[in-house]
Amino acid sequence: MRNSGKTQKSKPRNGLVAALDVGTTKVCCLIAKPGGDHGPRIVGIGHQISKGMRNGVIVDLDQAEASIRTTVEAAEQMAGENIHEVIVNLSGGRPKSRLVAYEVAIGGHEIGDGDIQRILDPANLAQEIPDERELLHRIPMGYGVDGNRGVADPRGMYGERMSVNMHVVSALRGPLRNLEAVIRRCHLDLEGVVVSPYAAALGCLSEEEKALGVTCIDMGGGTTSVAVFFDGELVHTDVLPIGGAHVTKDIARGLVTPLNHAERLKTLYGNAMASANDDRQLIQVPSVGEEETPEAHTVPRSVLVGIVKPRMEEIFELVRDRLKQGGFDQVAGRGLVLTGGASQLPGAREMADTVLNKQARFGRPLAMDGMAEASAGPTFAACAGLLQYGLGHRAEETGAEMPQSAEPQGRFGRIGQWLRENF
Ligand SMILES: Nc1ncnc2c1ncn2[C@@H]1O[C@H](COP(=O)(O)OP(=O)(O)OP(=O)(O)O)[C@@H](O)[C@H]1O
Ligand SMILES: [Mg+2]
Incomplete structure (x- = not known):
């Protein structure tokens, strides 16, 4: 049961990755165990009618909390283990996509990981994100060195200035805070927030x-x-x-x-x-x-x-x-x-x-070991995508091989022809 009343902040991880899709009509939760001979395996599935939501936005904290609790508990029961943190999707808060360019001085030295971290520092985007919004994703789409654009990975190159083109997704702070509050009330930590369309796409695109x-x-x-x-x-x-x-x-x-x-x-x-x-x-x-x-x-x-x-x-x-x-x-x-x-x-x-x-x-949803028939339909695409995202995120943290179709933030993207022409 997850109504012990005490917070479980930063509990040690048990290796499980959990995805929670808080939808307008249903809430679903998938719990996976990474590793294994056939890749990650789904060990817990929970599925409930959603209450307290309207058009992807939480409108009743108590009702939303109750729906999430019962869903997560069902998935935990099936998994035989409790989860401590979840990757969750955000549909509310009018998510907005923008393409942003940013540039830093290199001073003629060889470009290294530190320079990449510096150029991708979320603090650089402070000017681009209005006060009432918060940054959800920043996806590097290609770099430039001294005006030469279309560089996929600039590490090892020399130059005076390096630029990056990024796809930046932001959302209104209020609905994001409400989602965080509800998740906390269920005694869960937020491992990540993914904008809903990104989650759905990760769940079903090849x-x-x-x-x-x-x-x-x-x-x-x-x-x-x-x-x-x-x-x-x-x-x-x-x-x-x-x-x-x-x-x-x-x-x-x-x-x-x-x-x-x-x-x-x-x-x-x-x-x-x-x-x-x-x-x-x-x-x-x-x-x-x-x-x-x-x-x-x-x-x-x-x-x-x-x-x-x-x-x-x-x-x-x-x-x-x-x-x-x-x-x-x-x-x-x-x-x-x-x-x-x-x-x-x-x-x-x-x-x-x-x-x-x-x-x-x-x-x-893309096929995964342990995916039951009941969770293989299109209503589960976003939840499956959140799981893919979470597995990718964990793999990046531990240096393990990334599962196919996981797109964690911060990985180095290739430059697209369209972006080269239009950015
Ligand atoms: N066989 C069907 N034919 C038509 N519509 C259907 C069918 N099955 C489900 N739906 C519709 O799908 C909708 C629910 O879809 P889904 O579970 O993807 O939404 P959600 O994730 O809860 O909501 P949202 O993503 O908007 O927050 C409902 O409006 C329901 O009427
Ligand atoms: Mg949905």
Whole structure:
């Protein structure tokens, strides 16, 4: 049980890596044991309906705490061990991506690890991050020495000045502090905070996709988040406060039915694309206010599709417009990966293809030893990505070999052609 009432700050590590996805509709926790013949093994899985969240933001600390506690406890019980720290995702706090250039003097000496540390020092970015925001990620994307850009790794080179291009992700301090507070109230330490779209992308993209360039869209219950990779690097992230729950609410309002029935109708009969048979198929819709013996009214399926389609269209159009605004609509090519619970709506992929002019596939968590069938679906992509991130982070700390697709902060990135041309 994790309600002993005493804090467990800086407890000795037991070698487990734990990921906690605090979503709008569900909380999930994965615990992994690194090492082993087949790589890291998942030893604990917890999964709960989420309370106290709205559009990726904590709105009720007590409820959020209770959801997280029960989820973590279930995962710990399965693992047979307690965890002391977690890698967690952040969807709230309006995360913002920016590309930043920074330069330091070298004075003609050979560039070494110390110079790299100096140029990547988060303190250098103080001017770039407004007071109300906090730095979440700084991902080096390429270096320059004396104006010669496109240097992948400048160590060993000589020069007077060294520059770096970085992808910087920041978020509003308030929502980040609330997340930290809730995690602390569960007597857990924060090992890392990862912006949600980055986590989802790490969970379901292949190395090849990242290298070729790809856009990953995680459609959750209360948010739709976007990550763009180019030349192996994360170059852009965005989080929109709209998701599958909005579709459900539209159905409840439009068909005058309770939310739980709207959710059921959406998953059973919903479709983002209209089809010729929709007018002929009749569906039973329980009426609102008659919970005990709900009297149903009958509507053609086309009415349901007529509610679902415009909302899904709106979400994809918003994503398209935001990508365009940031100049990231073309950068990553036509590859698109759709993940998250709301991506399971039939017709979502076809609609994404059309609206975004890309070619989509569904993204599920990358295979890992011990991953149960129940946690292999798209709703677990972000949690699996947090685990990948955590495993990469630990491997970097201990000098062990990094697992595939882990992208811990601070590793030296390659420069992309697009960045060379546009930065
Ligand atoms: N088969 C399905 N068809 C359509 N929608 C579905 C299906 N299964 C789940 N959903 C929707 O997926 C959403 C939940 O997805 P997910 O678990 O990825 O969200 P979350 O991580 O809790 O939220 P967020 O990422 O926005 O904070 C809900 O809106 C639910 O209605
Ligand atoms: Mg989610």
